Amino acid sequence: MKLSFPWLALGLGLTLAVILMMSAAASPASQPALPLLTQLVMAEFGFFVTAIGAGQAIQMGLAQGYSFALLTVIAGCSLLSVGFLWLGISLWPGGFPG
16 A cells, blocks of 8 residues: 555654643643643644544545545544644643643
8 A cells, every 4th residue: 555644644643642642731730841832832733733644534435435444544643633633622721621
C-alpha cells in the first residue's frame, strides 16, 4: 500500500498524543513536564493534521472506494482530532474542566 498523507497524519497524531500523555497534559493535579503554551501548540497542530488527514482519507474513499484500512485511518484520525480539540480546550485557561 502506498504511504499517503492520511497514514502519516495518523502516525504523527499518535506520536503527539503519546508525548502529551507522557507530559501529564490531561492531569490537572500534577505538574506538567512541558510548558502550557507548548502543550497548546502541540494540541492545535495535532488537531489540524489529523482533521486534514481524515478529510483527505474520506475524499480518497469517495474517489477509489472504501477499504478496511482506509476506514481504520478515517476512524483513527477522526478520534485523534476530537481528542486534540478536547485537550486544547481543557488546557486553555477558563476552558471546560477535564
